[in-house]
Amino acid sequence: MFNKNLKLIIAALIIGYAVYQFTEGNIGNGIFLILLALVFIFLYFRNEMILLAFLRMRKQDFEGTAKWLNKIKNPEAALIRKQQGYYNYLHGIMASQTNLTHAEKYFKKALKLGLSMNYDVAMAKLSLAGIAMQKRRKREATLLLNEAKKLDKQNMLAEQIKMMQQQMKRI
Numbered sequence: 001m002f003n004k005n006l007k008l009i010i011a012a013l014i015i016g017y018a019v020y021q022f023t024e025g026n027i028g029n030g031i032f033l034i035l036l037a038l039v040f041i042f043l044y045f046r047n048e049m050i051l052l053a054f055l056r057m058r059k060q061d062f063e064g065t066a067k068w069l070n071k072i073k074n075p076e077a078a079l080i081r082k083q084q085g086y087y088n089y090l091h092g093i094m095a096s097q098t099n100l101t102h103a104e105k106y107f108k109k110a111l112k113l114g115l116s117m118n119y120d121v122a123m124a125k126l127s128l129a130g131i132a133m134q135k136r137r138k139r140e141a142t143l144l145l146n147e148a149k150k151l152d153k154q155n156m157l158a159e160q161i162k163m164m165q166q167q168m169k170r171i
Helices: 004-024 027-043 049-060 061-069 081-095 100-113 118-134 136-152 158-170
Strands: none
Touching: 049 061, 049 081, 061 118, 081 100, 081 118, 100 118, 100 158, 118 136, 118 158, 136 158
């Protein structure tokens, strides 16, 4: 895995060489090099380790997810701000299986750094609401549930939200 700035430098060098290839009349080489540079630009915005961790998470393989996330040694240097949010989001999902206090910390940091999809923000707020409910903080849980309901535009989390509201009536 490369540093995020190194990816941009490599892409710039490849584009420079592609321009040289165009001037020499090697159009095919230039086009290929431009496509290769686009791969590095794509990996700048979508970190390869985060993508592989999401693939493992979809298969419910928490050990594999942790393995890929642990390969990112310094998230601040290797990831852009949104990727740091997803890094913490994934850690929060994994920590919610074992330690709610750590999970709460990760989810709050993920929300602070930002997540790009409303569904992910709603899921993080729903998880935080569940943690707040476990810790008997009903007012905070209610606020987070209402925010999650507003963000869930496709009603993908509607069933979980209703279930949590039913559980909150018992508290």
